Amino acid sequence: MLPTTLPPQAVAQALDVGRATLDHWIEEGWLPARPEADRGAAIDLPQVLRFVRRHHLTVHHPDALGLGEAGPVNDDPREVRALLDAFAAHGPEALGELLINRLATRADLPAYLDGPVEEALARCREASFGQLAKASARTGALIDAAVALRQAAEFVGRDPERPTAVIAAALDDDRDPTPAALAALL
Structure with a gap:
């Protein structure tokens, strides 16, 4: 099953940025995160995808988000297809809300x-x-x-x-x- 929340370290790795940069985005409120006792913070996967789209970023390591080996993903229509292909192994129940978003x-x-x-x-x-x-x-x-x-x-x-x-x-x-x-x- 596709993870719905991610630790900040996984998001930083996926976007190929340092943890300090990611923490800055969270502190500024650009990337919503919830405090969690065991992981420090949790970030919703749909929020990560929205943030990537809004700021024209690239997911350099989609495997860090649990998306499989899709290669870099951004908002180009061909990359959307790559994103869907990466989700294939997880079945449509994991795709519904993400596809709507x-x-x-x-x-x-x-x-x-x-x-x-x-x-x-x-x-x-x-x-x-x-x-x-x-x-x-x-x-x-x-x-x-x-x-x-x-x-x-x-x-x-x-x-x-x-x-x-x-x-x-x-x-x-x-x-x-x-x-x-x-x-x-x-």
Whole structure:
């Protein structure tokens, strides 16, 4: 099972920084940590990933975070795929919340997409890893399409809430929708 909290030393090793640097980030409140008697502090893995994304850092040693031998991980889309591959051994139950966090922070999702994306990812929690990886790629593409469709709907004076139904319908379809098919749903 994937660890959900990590000691500061593991995070420092993963990011290839000194312990003093990491302690400074914690003291400044940039990287949230909880005090713990046995380890001194505990840092949530999703917080580490958010911090990496926000500050454009690289995870140089993902194995220190329990992510396996994935090679360096940062917020480049190809690195997101490497991150998902690294999680493969841990199964979808360990991926659900992390995947939601990756999608939400990567895309800075507008509120009108929260429902469809949450619903799609809830279904993914029951899926095999292969299905989960495919769904994450499809959901990312659909998010981009839905954002563009919403902007187009506003531009031509149509109901800007309509893309919510568009993305929900597209996520229910097993085929990967083309932009033309998505536009037809408007």
